[in-house]
Amino acid sequence: MRIKSLTARVLLLTTVWSTVALVVIGLLISTLYRKSAERGFQDLLRAQLYNVINSVTIGDQGALSGSPQLGDLRFAQPKTGWYWVVEPLGTYTSAPLVSPSLGSALIPVPSVVEAPFDKNYERYYQVTDASGNRVQVAETEVVLDTDGRAARVRVTGNVDVVEDDVRTFSHSLYLALAGFGVGSLIVNALAILYGLKPLDKARAALERIRAGESEQLKGDFPREILPLANEVNALIDSNRRIVERARMQVGNLAHSLKTPIAVLLNEARVLEKSHGELVRSQAEAMQGQVQSYLNRARIAAQRESVLARTEAEPALERLVRVMRRLNVDTEFDLVVSPPHLAVAMEQQDLEETVGNLLENAARFAKSKVRLSAVEAGEDVKGVEASARRHWVELAVEDDGPGLEPDQIREALKRGRRLDESKPGTGLGLSIVTEISNEYQGRLELSRGEWGGLKAKLILPGVTKDVA
Numbered sequence: 001m002r003i004k005s006l007t008a009r010v011l012l013l014t015t016v017w018s019t020v021a022l023v024v025i026g027l028l029i030s031t032l033y034r035k036s037a038e039r040g041f042q043d044l045l046r047a048q049l050y051n052v053i054n055s056v057t058i059g060d061q062g063a064l065s066g067s068p069q070l071g072d073l074r075f076a077q078p079k080t081g082w083y084w085v086v087e088p089l090g091t092y093t094s095a096p097l098v099s100p101s102l103g104s105a106l107i108p109v110p111s112v113v114e115a116p117f118d119k120n121y122e123r124y125y126q127v128t129d130a131s132g133n134r135v136q137v138a139e140t141e142v143v144l145d146t147d148g149r150a151a152r153v154r155v156t157g158n159v160d161v162v163e164d165d166v167r168t169f170s171h172s173l174y175l176a177l178a179g180f181g182v183g184s185l186i187v188n189a190l191a192i193l194y195g196l197k198p199l200d201k202a203r204a205a206l207e208r209i210r211a212g213e214s215e216q217l218k219g220d221f222p223r224e225i226l227p228l229a230n231e232v233n234a235l236i237d238s239n240r241r242i243v244e245r246a247r248m249q250v251g252n253l254a255h256s257l258k259t260p261i262a263v264l265l266n267e268a269r270v271l272e273k274s275h276g277e278l279v280r281s282q283a284e285a286m287q288g289q290v291q292s293y294l295n296r297a298r299i300a301a302q303r304e305s306v307l308a309r310t311e312a313e314p315a316l317e318r319l320v321r322v323m324r325r326l327n328v329d330t331e332f333d334l335v336v337s338p339p340h341l342a343v344a345m346e347q348q349d350l351e352e353t354v355g356n357l358l359e360n361a362a363r364f365a366k367s368k369v370r371l372s373a374v375e376a377g378e379d380v381k382g383v384e385a386s387a388r389r390h391w392v393e394l395a396v397e398d399d400g401p402g403l404e405p406d407q408i409r410e411a412l413k414r415g416r417r418l419d420e421s422k423p424g425t426g427l428g429l430s431i432v433t434e435i436s437n438e439y440q441g442r443l444e445l446s447r448g449e450w451g452g453l454k455a456k457l458i459l460p461g462v463t464k465d466v467a
Contacts, residue, residue, distance in 0.1 A: 041157060062149075076100045201221065261283055335373070343459050371394070402453045403445065
């Protein structure tokens with residue numbers, strides 16, 4: 001799922017990085033501490049090993065003698081995993097010396113192949129004693145007198161001591177890192193939110209432009225965002241100039257063609273009926289085509305402008321008021337919800353599209369016409385993909401005879417009139433379709449709840465969601 005919020009992206013990235021970094025740091029420190037604890041444990045056993053060696057001699061009877069005092073009560077308590085053993089080597093006979101903690105139990109001894117001696121003639125290995133304790137053994141062999149009589153000395157320590165020490169340290173370490181991580185994430189979040197606050201100001205300024213409350217990005221922006229704000233303002237000014245220039249050119253072209261077309265229409269009246277009718281119809285068609293393409297050019301020049309905005313309610317009220325005067329026998333209803341609904345198109349384009357639909361409805365209605373403008377649902381389909389995600393639905397419905405599906409397809413063709421008894425050129429629905437398409441909207445025709453025709457327009461609306 002793609003994250004669209006810049007703040008969420010940065011927060012997610014820093015959270016993931018901090019979590020991974022703290023986990024790696026925690027594991028690394030815990031591993032280093034374990035190695036240090038194991039090395040210290042082995043050094044302790046080695047020191048105790050030589051303490052035992054220094055405390056043992058061979059007596060006058062040729063037997064091992066001595067009572068090592070290692071200063072640790074665990075060597076005196078049974079089944080602790082802390083033992084020392086001195087065994088004779090060679091041909092002389094002597095009972096071995098053992099610590100009180102070992103008693104009559106035996107310590108398993110691996111072969112020299114499994115655990116060889118090092119260059120100091122010492123070896124270290126782990127075994128399990130008779131009590132189930134996992135013990136680390138330090139062993140060496142030494143000569144005790146000038147006669148060459150030797151002994152094997154072993155000292156053991158319970159490995160659980162190291163494990164407990166490492167476990168306690170790791171628990172404290174992880175708690176400390178977790179607290180540090182949470183604190184760092186909070187500080188990072190506050191720093192990011194504070195650092196990105198100018199972007200919120202820029203977004204709010206864009207919303208004011210979108211809502212028609214401002215024409216430029218205004219605000220005290222930091223130097224990293226100021227060039228962007230200046231470029232956006234320059235783009236808005238350029239777009240405004242393009243729109244004005246397009247409007248001026250459209251007006252000039254319309255004015256230059258208006259007189260020749262009017263002359264042709266006047267001349268058509270004095271010609272013979274057959275020729276005059278032909279010239280008049282072609283001039284009127286040319287007039288409609290020229291106006292249609294001029295409107296399309298004008299709309300294309302400004303349809304993507306964020307400044308194109310028309311309040312729906314006042315514009316539609318004016319249209320309905322005019323239609324009521326022209327059609328005194330027809331009831332016109334207007335519904336706008338919400339009241340401040342706005343359409344992202346020029347007022348004259350909105351009035352031309354809705355006006356054409358109202359004229360068609362009034363022409364065929366029996367007694368009533370309803371015009372409604374509401375916010376379209378999020379499931380609007382069939383509109384061209386656009387940066388806008390907000391749409392307005394305008395519907396014109398009458399109680400006339402309505403149209404069948406095949407008639408609807410014919411009615412949308414340019415210049416096609418299904419009822420020749422009614423006045424009109426047949427260009428109204430085609431013009432509405434062209435204008436709505438230029439604004440990336442659409443026109444739909446169907447049968448309404450009164451049995452007459454329902455014309456529904458889906459047009460872009462003004463939204464403050466510019467993020």
